[in-house]
Amino acid sequence: MNARDLSNDGFTLIELIISISIISVIIVGIYNIIFISTKSMNLVDEKDEYLVSGIYVIEYISDEIRSADLILPSSMIKNLDKMYPYNLKFVILNINEGNYDYVTYYYTGKEIVRLNCKLSNANLPEISNFNGYNKLDIGISNIWNTGLELNNNMIYLDFTFEGTHSLRIKSGINIENKIIK
Secondary structure: OOHHHHOOOOOOHHHHHHHHHHHHHHHHHHHHHHHHHHHHHHHHHHHHHHHHHHHHHHHHHHHHHHHOOEEEEHHHOEOHHHHOOOEEEEEEEEEEOOEEEEEEEEEOOOEEEEEEEEEOOOOOOEHHHOEEEEEEEEOEEEOOOOEEEHHHOEEEEEEEEEOOOEEEEEEEEEOOOOEOO
């Protein structure tokens, strides 16, 4: 048997161990890249969901405010602040052919809910006249500085969404010619 015949017999044990080690390092690296990419993608998806939800809620409420005939402070509606202490501090009033349509919103601790009341007279309603229970969004964790600010005739909408990370969405609507004080 000569030296040339021994070199063609295959891998030595050391070569095999080194090959397996190199392949293992490569596989662990690829797994980590996939794991981190998946986690990042889930985080981006969560923030996108919050953003879409937040924009929807703010645009929905803003559209109602802009199309309102009048805006009232929540304190003008009997028992509203008492029954719903986390209301958004304003009531929207639309008057159409002698019908008075009142709309308000409140925060339950995880969602924004819309209530409305329709009357055929100009008397201010009590909160017991309000009905409906339309959920605008689930996932809001805080309403911060949301509400009516009488000093500068603005309604501020300021919502935070919480999950793995948080996202805060804010908007201000000028209501100078619509407010009843």
